[in-house]
Amino acid sequence: GNSVTQMEGPVTLSEEAFLTINCTYTATGYPSLFWYVQYPGEGLQLLLKATKADDKGSNKGFEATYRKETTSFHLEKGSVQVSDSAVYFCALSALYNFNKFYFGSGTKLNVKP
Amino acid sequence: GAVVSQHPSWVICKSGTSVKIECRSLDFQATTMFWYRQFPKQSLMLMATSNEGSKATYEQGVEKDKFLINHASLTLSTLTVTSAHPEDSSFYICSALEGGSSALETQYFGPGTRLLVL
Numbered sequence: 001g002n003s004v005t006q007m008e009g010p011v012t013l014s015e016e017a018f019l020t021i022n023c024t025y026t027a028t029g030y031p032s033l034f035w036y037v038q039y040p041g042e043g044l045q046l047l048l049k050a051t052k053a054d055d056k057g058s059n060k061g062f063e064a065t066y067r068k069e070t071t072s073f074h075l076e077k078g079s080v081q082v083s084d085s086a087v088y089f090c091a092l093s094a095l096y097n098f099n100k101f102y103f104g105s106g107t108k109l110n111v112k113p
Numbered sequence: 114g115a116v117v118s119q120h121p122s123w124v125i126c127k128s129g130t131s132v133k134i135e136c137r138s139l140d141f142q143a144t145t146m147f148w149y150r151q152f153p154k155q156s157l158m159l160m161a162t163s164n165e166g167s168k169a170t171y172e173q174g175v176e177k178d179k180f181l182i183n184h185a186s187l188t189l190s191t192l193t194v195t196s197a198h199p200e201d202s203s204f205y206i207c208s209a210l211e212g213g214s215s216a217l218e219t220q221y222f223g224p225g226t227r228l229l230v231l
């Protein structure tokens with residue numbers, strides 16, 4: 001079946017620190033992979049995506065590479081800001097039904113000044 | 114960008130009553146909307162796919178008679194939790210797919226509704 005596992009939070013970092021949030025997946029075939037971000041009081045927003053192996057998604061300084069060999073899609077940012085404080089969700093879409101998401105449990109990131 | 118709203122943002126009700134949650138696409142038409150449920154520290158789980166003008170498609174294990182979904186217009190879908198019980202307490206999130214699009218990334222999420230059944 002399809003599933004996503006991501007590291008538990010919360011993750012607390014100081015401003016300008018390096019961020020890694022781990023995400024691994026189990027899927028039938030080759031899914032598309034996504035990171036969504038949810039700021040307090042708002043809906044989930046697409047942060048970045050990758051649709052095939054070795055693709056790198058990037059946006060707002062965040063990056064994630066689709067690693068088929070390790071079934072991973074880890075989120076990284078070189079220098080976090082206080083404004084990056086949010087909950088981050090890793091997700092995959094089923095190969096045969098692209099509108100169906102499988103989400104990880106979310107990782108809360110707290111960035112302190 | 115496209116905005117999806119949910120109302121109410123939180124609701125407390127007594128066991129045995131029914132609760133209706135609205136999901137609206139504010140500046141676009143959504144032929145398809147999705148309803149998710151999230152338990153504390155757990156994944157969002159897709160409950161059902163709501164298509165305008167037709168019956169919703171429920172995921173395996175989701176009770177159709179318990180969670181009534183109505184997608185009466187291109188901007189509104191409602192989820193009614195009938196005869197709610199404490200185990201129905203959860204965070205319910207909707208998303209809307211912009212009309213005519215099949216791309217996953219054009220799915221826009223609402224902020225969620227927290228339901229507490231006493």
